[in-house]
Amino acid sequence: MKKIYIILVLVFFFDNSHAQNKSFPLPEIELKNTSGKLINTNTFNNHNGPIIICFWATWCKPCTRELNAISELYDDWIEETNVKVIAISIDDSRNFSKVKPYADGKDWPFDIYIDYNNDLKRALNVNFIPHTFLLSDNNIIWQHSSFFDGDEEILFQEILKL
Numbered sequence: 001m002k003k004i005y006i007i008l009v010l011v012f013f014f015d016n017s018h019a020q021n022k023s024f025p026l027p028e029i030e031l032k033n034t035s036g037k038l039i040n041t042n043t044f045n046n047h048n049g050p051i052i053i054c055f056w057a058t059w060c061k062p063c064t065r066e067l068n069a070i071s072e073l074y075d076d077w078i079e080e081t082n083v084k085v086i087a088i089s090i091d092d093s094r095n096f097s098k099v100k101p102y103a104d105g106k107d108w109p110f111d112i113y114i115d116y117n118n119d120l121k122r123a124l125n126v127n128f129i130p131h132t133f134l135l136s137d138n139n140i141i142w143q144h145s146s147f148f149d150g151d152e153e154i155l156f157q158e159i160l161k162l
Contacts, residue, residue: 026140033114041120050162054133065147067106086112100112
C-alpha cells in the first residue's frame, strides 16, 4: 500500500511540475506595485516581446533560486529576445512590507508586484510556487511549476521558440 501511495505522489508531482502548453489570455486582475499603487494586469506590455511572469514569495527558497538564476542571465536574454520579467509576490498582508526590501536586496532587475488578495494566483490556478508563465501578446503559452537548477535554460528554449 505504501508503494502505491508513493507512486501516486510521484505521478501527481510530475504531472504538475512539467510544462503545460495550453494557450489562454492573461486574466485582468488588479495587483499592487511595491509602492502600494494598484496596477491592472491588462497594462502589462512588452511591445510585442515575450513576458515571463514568475509567482514567488519571500519565504520560498526555490523561488529565490529561480529569480536569481534568471537575473544572472537577464541582460543576455533581453539582448537576444527582448523578454521582460515580471515577478509577482504572493506574500500575505503581514509580509507586504518585506517584499520590496527583499527584492531590492537581491538586486533583481524585474518589475515586482504583489498579488495582495491572491486573485491572480486563483485565476491562474497556481497551487505551488515558484510557478512561471510565458506570455506572447498577453496570452499564456507555456507554464511550469517548481524549480530545479537548469530549469532557466528550459524556459529560455521556450522563449526562443517565439
